[in-house]
Amino acid sequence: MTAANWGPPPDLPDTPCYLNGEFTELRNARVSVLDRGFIFGDGVYEVLPCYAGKAFRFEQHMARLDRSLAELRIPNPLARAEWLAIADRLARSLQGSHGTAHQLIYIQVTRGVAMRDHAMPAGLRPTVFVMASEMKLTSPAQREHGVACVCANDFRWEKAHIKSTSLLGAVLARQISVDAGAVETVMFRGDHLSEAASSNVWVVKDGVVMGPPNDNLLLEGIRFGLIEEICQTLGLRFELRPITRAEVLDADELLLSSATKEVLPITRLDGQPVGHGAHRGRPGPTYARLYAGYQQAVAALSA
Template sequence: MNFPDPVQSPSLPASLCYLNGEFTPLRDARISVLDRGFIFGDGVYEVLPAYGGRVFRFEQHMARLDRSLGELRIPNPLGRDEWLAVAQRLIEDLRTTTSSINQLIYIQVTRGVAVRDHVMPPGLRPTVLVTAGEMKLATPAQRELGVACVSADDFRWEKAHIKSTSLLGAVLARQISADAGAVETVMYRDGFLSEAAASNVWVVKDGVVMGPPKDHLVLEGIRFGLIEDLCRDLGIRFELRRISRAEVLAADELLLSSATKEVLPITTLDDRPVGNGRPGPVYARLYAAYQQAVAAQSV
């Protein structure tokens, strides 16, 4: 059977990427088949949202990249200024070739190329790939009506705090909601809320915003700190603690947060309405404050 050459596929973007020190068209980029990112998923990634050409909460994203690389014992191949310069170059290129106003910058760093062996080889040169694409935010209808989610047990590994390129667990979890026509899969571990497949989850009860603790079972999204800051500024009580499934089901509001969702209301979970089945007042206040933070912050 003959398959089309994926490099020649018209679906692949012609925009630039950064690969191991060079800017090249993404469709022409190549890495070794022995790269440990390809063989083992031995690498980490980071996603930087950019609004109007300006990276949002850059320092926080870089701090998380440092933490993830440190957990895998991969040296950070670039300094802060170098990462920012690469991101800005790709943002500028994308803005000249598309009508995109807001972008997502994907950074991927793997351990590098070596003969296949589970043991971490010392002294490898990390493989660095940075790409840019259009950031597709929630639609006006999703903001007005909220979104539907489903729930599942959290079957992923116990180092969820690492933003690893080994995302098979997240892929399988997200497919559960996709198959159900829902936006996300809200997950529980041992009866307690962890997170969604590609988002953090927030529970609102009696005006209090609650989230799971920052531990190895949850990826600390950049919006963890942002939502805490927004709650403080708005005078909303904020708590991080273990949250039972029963508390999730009894919530007045449920919220998702991520780079593309920003903060988004869940109004249906497992075909049951959340609260009164409409986006709630805490969501409205947080979303408005989020937009103010985006407008106010530059790199």
Template sequence: MIIYLNGEFVPEAQAQVSVFDRGFLFGDGVYEVIPVFGGRPLQLAAHLARLARSLAEVRIHNPHDPSGWESLLATLLEKNPGGDRSLYIQVTRGVARRDHAFPVGVQPTVFAMVNPIAPQNPAVLEQGVAAVVVDDHRWSRCDIKAITLLPNVLARQEALDAGATEAILIRQGLATEGAASNLFVVGDGVIITPPKDRSLLPGITRDLVMELAQDAGLPLMESTIPEQSLQMAEEIWLTSSTREILPVTRLDGRPVGTGLPGPVWRRIHGLYQDYKARLREGA
């Protein structure tokens, strides 16, 4: 694999970051993940806009304008050919002696790599996945895509330890999102997702799913989701850039709806696959 690091494209074995990097010492940085289909990044402008917002919110200088990022990422993809892939970008505040205060005169550390996206498991599409409900112990700025992900890691591991795929996080009685995904439920045939605020990440896949649903005329609303509503939901989905739209068919060991992926999910899944096909074709 060829890595981009601070202006250079190098083999991964040669990519080195200082132990004084603030990303290593403090988790002082942000990141972005962009899926690529047919060599074309999905919703690239939206991902770069979210990266720029995250950088601005934590007061790290954005090292590139959108055209600079596009050129960098295009070159990185050329140097790492393959099928479906994802681009990972990480920007930290840079290298400085350990001190909580922002350092002066330090350049951000910029790192990017390419990872393969595993094909969708047919069993997941037919049977769905299990999820568990977990208390949300994260900080109050979950709208920033920060690299400080320890609470997310612990929540995901709690789900795995329980034999589930993902954790659905609960804060003050409301379901916010998954440990690494956005949340949708279907009730009375209406698709519902929590509104954007500081308690959840403004997901790019989330926004695309909403757009596809609206274009197809499917009933959709943004509304808070009380924890008890999860138990009564006809369908539950979890969305992310690399896992797309996961149907949750078991929650805390109990079936969701019929216990199989529901008809609204199947419609949205089909629309999303059609969108990907058009992207691959350059349409």
């Protein structure tokens, strides 16, 4: 088989994207096989949710992109105004051409193209890739009944705070829940909660909303700050501290958060119902309040 036979599949979507200064369709985008993102996973990414074409928590996403790039010693190739202009154009283009209600903007920056060498070459031009896709929100049934998750040991590296494109650990962790017919994999480092494969995890006990501390062992989700703000508005206590496996198993409520899940209740963990009393195995009252607060924050985009 010749190299010419290895073209893109014919069903690759015609959704809009941006690559190194040019707007094109996804089916036409090309990156060198010597790009360090392809060879080493030497790059970072962000996923920016857009509601009706409007970017949500843009400044917070850009601040995390800056942190990740700094950790990899990759200069940010664009100013924030440029990132916003690209995201805005792609989101509105997808909204207009494909009729999507909400959009996800995927941003990837790699170190660039160089001959293969583990050492970081100086002076490379970073590769910048941005694409738009439809944001598919959680179904009404999952919101009404909650979702099932499974537990696993967190076997990933110790720099989980970098939003790196090297996501093999997350892929393997997520497949654990797929194989079990569950929505997410809740991970523990030793006896302490870290995060899920592609979400953050929250524990509610006696009205207190708790999450693991922001350190190098987990990715600080953009919803960390948002959930803290919502808790302050609602008068709920909010704590970031080490959380043991026993506390997770004894929680009144367990929640997931991410760009597409927003806030989502876990109602079964390893086949066992979550919670106690009337709310055992059902979404609880704290989830309902947090989700309502989240929707208010989204609605403020149009205010």
